[in-house]
Amino acid sequence: MKRFVAASLVMGLMLGATAVAGSADAATIKIKIAGMKADKEPETIGMKIFGKKLEELSKGEFEVKVYPNSMLGKEDKYIADTRKGTIQMCATGTQVSAFHNAMAMLETPMLYDDYDHAERAINGGVFDLINDGFTEKSGLRTLNAFPLGFRHFYTKNPVTSIDDVKKLKMRVPNITLYTTFAKECGINGQAMPFAEVHSAVESGAIDGGDSPFSDITSKKIYELCPNITTTGHILVLHCLFINEKFYQSLTKEQQAMVNEAAQYAAAEVWKLAKQVDEEAIKEIKENKGIVSAPTDAMKQHMQEAAKRTWQLFLDPKSEKTYVPNAQAIFDKAASFKK
Numbered sequence: 001m002k003r004f005v006a007a008s009l010v011m012g013l014m015l016g017a018t019a020v021a022g023s024a025d026a027a028t029i030k031i032k033i034a035g036m037k038a039d040k041e042p043e044t045i046g047m048k049i050f051g052k053k054l055e056e057l058s059k060g061e062f063e064v065k066v067y068p069n070s071m072l073g074k075e076d077k078y079i080a081d082t083r084k085g086t087i088q089m090c091a092t093g094t095q096v097s098a099f100h101n102a103m104a105m106l107e108t109p110m111l112y113d114d115y116d117h118a119e120r121a122i123n124g125g126v127f128d129l130i131n132d133g134f135t136e137k138s139g140l141r142t143l144n145a146f147p148l149g150f151r152h153f154y155t156k157n158p159v160t161s162i163d164d165v166k167k168l169k170m171r172v173p174n175i176t177l178y179t180t181f182a183k184e185c186g187i188n189g190q191a192m193p194f195a196e197v198h199s200a201v202e203s204g205a206i207d208g209g210d211s212p213f214s215d216i217t218s219k220k221i222y223e224l225c226p227n228i229t230t231t232g233h234i235l236v237l238h239c240l241f242i243n244e245k246f247y248q249s250l251t252k253e254q255q256a257m258v259n260e261a262a263q264y265a266a267a268e269v270w271k272l273a274k275q276v277d278e279e280a281i282k283e284i285k286e287n288k289g290i291v292s293a294p295t296d297a298m299k300q301h302m303q304e305a306a307k308r309t310w311q312l313f314l315d316p317k318s319e320k321t322y323v324p325n326a327q328a329i330f331d332k333a334a335s336f337k338k
Contacts, residue, residue, distance in 0.1 A: 028063050029254070033240070034078035035068045035091040041214045042148045042269050042276060043091050043238050044068040050240060050265035057257040083139045085243045093148075093238045094175065099138035102130045102323045105313060106145065106237040109181045110306035111333050115147065115273050118235050121336040129329045140241040143262035146269035149212025149277060150232035154225040156207050158290070162186065162301045171197055171209030176321060180312060181233075184305035194219075201225060212236050213280035222289040231294050233302050240265070 051064030097104035112118035174191035182189035313326035
């Protein structure tokens with residue numbers, strides 16, 4: 001009996017020690033953030049800045065692990081996992097318009113003149129108008145919005161006018177907004193995943209496409225398509241999203257730290273945007289690529305094509321793209337032009 005009591009006491013002490021160790025570990029709130037971009041691209045930079053800042057603000061109360069480059073699966077998978085709460089956060093863009101049409105307007109063609117205009121507009125109310133009602137429909141909370149860069153044409157041959165582009169087969173993302181804009185521009189758009197661009201160019205299936213400078217350099221597209229035309233027709237914006245149930249499980253103080261870290265990260269990425277483009281242009285030119293500006297006539301043509309594309313958001317008959325407050329979003333963005 002004494003041996004049983006002694007053994008029970010020892011076991012109790014061991015379990016007690018384990019419980020203390022477990023409670024210490026439980027005090028650390030672990031966050032996984034999933035993304036699709038490579039290490040040095042703006043999306044991943046933004047995720048890492050957020051993680052570091054949150055750990056600093058919380059003095060280690062939060063532990064943030066960043067998983068870039070589709071390490072936790074492709075975009076649709078990690079978005080679904082974030083909605084389910086399997087992971088806590090993710091970074092993505094207009095893919096979430098499947099839950100809320102207005103999120104597609106993050107990448108409205110020809111909406112912004114430059115980075116400064118876009119940042120003023122996004123922080124001045126455009127982002128709030130786009131995001132209104134999103135959490136209720138998706139189960140995700142949008143924490144910020146930051147630029148991956150303006151999209152520019154990359155082609156095998158020089159482009160001096162929109163007529164040159166019309167003669168080409170151009171890769172476009174398989175997204176209604178993008179395919180419609182290409183059609184309105186008169187472009188022969190070939191919808192395909194970005195991962196297939198290299199092989200498609202080599203086989204002659206396409207003559208080029210459009211991407212932000214960060215993608216053009218990270219994938220070394222300029223080696224196959226050395227002519228870059230700085231049309232800047234779409235600003236790619238990504239956001240950090242957090243599972244809403246997880247967010248609501250945090251204390252008000254913890255939520256405030258998450259919000260502050262997210263805003264800090266976005267501000268830093270906005271600061272880096274021009275620098276990323278400048279470094280990319282330098283790399284392209286050093287590798288015998290050519291970077292040139294479009295003609296005024298080409299820009300005007302694309303602006304008119306964009307406004308026709310905007311009807312996707314304005315037409316109530318377009319159920320999959322209609323946004324009730326679209327005109328308010330257009331007006332708000334225009335109010336920040338200089």
